[in-house]
Amino acid sequence: MTGNDRERLLLHCCCGPCAATVVQYFAGTGKQVTGWYYNPNIYPPEEMRLRRQALQQASIALGIPLLPPEPDPEPYEFLLAVAAEGGVRCRACYRLRLEAAARKAKEEGFPAFSTTLSISPYQDLEAIRETGEAAGEKYGVRFEFVDLRKKHRESLERARSLGLYCQNYCGCMFSDLERSAARALRAVRKVKSAAPAE
Ligand code: SF4
Ligand code: SF4
Numbered sequence: 001m002t003g004n005d006r007e008r009l010l011l012h013c014c015c016g017p018c019a020a021t022v023v024q025y026f027a028g029t030g031k032q033v034t035g036w037y038y039n040p041n042i043y044p045p046e047e048m049r050l051r052r053q054a055l056q057q058a059s060i061a062l063g064i065p066l067l068p069p070e071p072d073p074e075p076y077e078f079l080l081a082v083a084a085e086g087g088v089r090c091r092a093c094y095r096l097r098l099e100a101a102a103r104k105a106k107e108e109g110f111p112a113f114s115t116t117l118s119i120s121p122y123q124d125l126e127a128i129r130e131t132g133e134a135a136g137e138k139y140g141v142r143f144e145f146v147d148l149r150k151k152h153r154e155s156l157e158r159a160r161s162l163g164l165y166c167q168n169y170c171g172c173m174f175s176d177l178e179r180s181a182a183r184a185l186r187a188v189r190k191v192k193s194a195a196p197a198e
Pocket of ligand 1: 041089090091093094170171172173174175
């Protein structure tokens with residue numbers, strides 16, 4: 001099979017670490033993969049830049065092309081989407097990402113699209129499947145759903161060996177706050193455990 005008769009797939013990528021293994025999986029099924037960074041709610045902006053850069057590094061190492069990224073979205077768009085989803089922030093997040101990816105796939109002539117979210121054990125895969133399929137129907141492109149969570153550890157190891165930036169929180173301002181709160185709690189516990197008994 002040549003590059004010309006392989007089906008083209010647009011892979012929505014939210015950063016570099018998961019891309020390494022997801023790209024390899026789809027290439028193994030005969031797809032011609034093109035990546036596209038879209039991560040509309042990453043906070044703070046410096047983090048957005050780091051993740052986009054990690055994907056650029058990964059694309060060079062993996063030898064896949066990337067479509068140019070969109071301009072950074074306004075932070076309030078995510079908050080409006082969360083409100084519209086009744087406060088269920090991850091659903092809102094999946095919808096923003098996957099609708100944008102379906103629309104991009106349609107505009108660029110891809111018959112199918114998928115997402116690197118499918119390898120994360122921290123995400124709700126069933127919600128991702130539903131959201132991706134609905135987005136695909138809306139824009140007339142097929143959503144390729146796959147559950148690659150068993151390969152997550154392998155993907156992280158590969159990402160580290162490629163020297164990619166690997167973040168330690170999901171990405172939005174809520175997850176950033178949760179990380180800070182957990183850190184503060186650990187510090188309080190440490191101080192308490194080190195204090196002399198009364
Ligand atoms: S926790 Fe992660 S998946 Fe959920 S809204 Fe935040 S960035 Fe999106
Ligand atoms: S699921 Fe998380 S780690 Fe994986 S590409 Fe998306 S943001 Fe990055």
